[in-house]
Amino acid sequence: EPEVTQTPSHQVTQMGQEVILRCVPISNHLYFYWYRQILGQKVEFLVSFYNNEISEKSEIFDDQFSVERPDGSNFTLKIRSTKLEDSAMYFCASSGEGDQPQHFGDGTRLSIL
Amino acid sequence: TQLLEQSPQFLSIQEGENLTVYCNSSSVFSSLQWYRQEPGEGPVLLVTVVTGGEVKKLKRLTFQFGDARKDSSLHITAAQPGDTGLYLCAGHGSSNTGKLIFGQGTTLQVKP
Numbered sequence: 001e002p003e004v005t006q007t008p009s010h011q012v013t014q015m016g017q018e019v020i021l022r023c024v025p026i027s028n029h030l031y032f033y034w035y036r037q038i039l040g041q042k043v044e045f046l047v048s049f050y051n052n053e054i055s056e057k058s059e060i061f062d063d064q065f066s067v068e069r070p071d072g073s074n075f076t077l078k079i080r081s082t083k084l085e086d087s088a089m090y091f092c093a094s095s096g097e098g099d100q101p102q103h104f105g106d107g108t109r110l111s112i113l
Numbered sequence: 114t115q116l117l118e119q120s121p122q123f124l125s126i127q128e129g130e131n132l133t134v135y136c137n138s139s140s141v142f143s144s145l146q147w148y149r150q151e152p153g154e155g156p157v158l159l160v161t162v163v164t165g166g167e168v169k170k171l172k173r174l175t176f177q178f179g180d181a182r183k184d185s186s187l188h189i190t191a192a193q194p195g196d197t198g199l200y201l202c203a204g205h206g207s208s209n210t211g212k213l214i215f216g217q218g219t220t221l222q223v224k225p
Contacts, residue, residue: 001169004155006155008154023216031211033213034212035213035215038153041217042215042216042217042218043156043201043213043215044215045202045206045212046212048210048211048212050210050211055210055211056206056208056210056211058212062118064163091155091156093155093213095211098205098210098211099134099143099144099205099209100209101146101158101161102153102158102213103158104148104156104157106153106155107154107155108151108193
């Protein structure tokens with residue numbers, strides 16, 4: 001069964017550094033998402049992406065965050081200058097249509113030191 | 114702001130017992146999804162309920178969507194240790210962009 005894959009599984013970065021989290025969505029899906037889950041808290045929406053542009057972003061997704069689909073397969077989340085509070089699990093998801101079930105990757109654990 | 118409240122947050126039961134997890138909101142959702150999440154993994158979709166009053170069964174799991182589409186429940190019959198995990202409900206936001214709003218999850222432990 002097709003799946004969403006994320007790399008790396010764990011990223012450790014110094015505060016203030018830039019990080020890029022990578023995702024390969026399911027190949028025929030058109031909608032792409034990033035979510036994050038701080039330890040012990042609920043899964044929170046960050047951004048949705050369709051037709052090569054952001055369709056919605058949350059308050060968390062400030063100017064330090066950006067997303068890109070650089071080619072036909074990858075979907076990336078960049079955090080420009082990381083803060084301690086960015087430490088979390090980051091999940092990528094994709095769906096065929098916007099109202100269809102989303103399939104999640106296994107996440108990247110981001111640890112900011 | 115659309116919110117989903119899950120209860121209970123933690124549940125520890127013996128193998129063979131039945132349990133119900135609730136997912137409630139004051140807002141109407143076009144659909145609700147139930148996921149299961151294992152430690153170190155992403156949420157895995159169990160079921161989507163779309164129609165008010167809908168009931169779906171997945172082996173020993175029964176999912177129900179409230180008539181008003183504001184709440185849902187997950188009932189597990191004769192729980193087994195393999196059912197242990199985090200159960201999440203999620204609904205699509207009203208913005209029609211695919212954004213999912215998650216409940217805080219129910220951690221289920223089934224003891225042999």
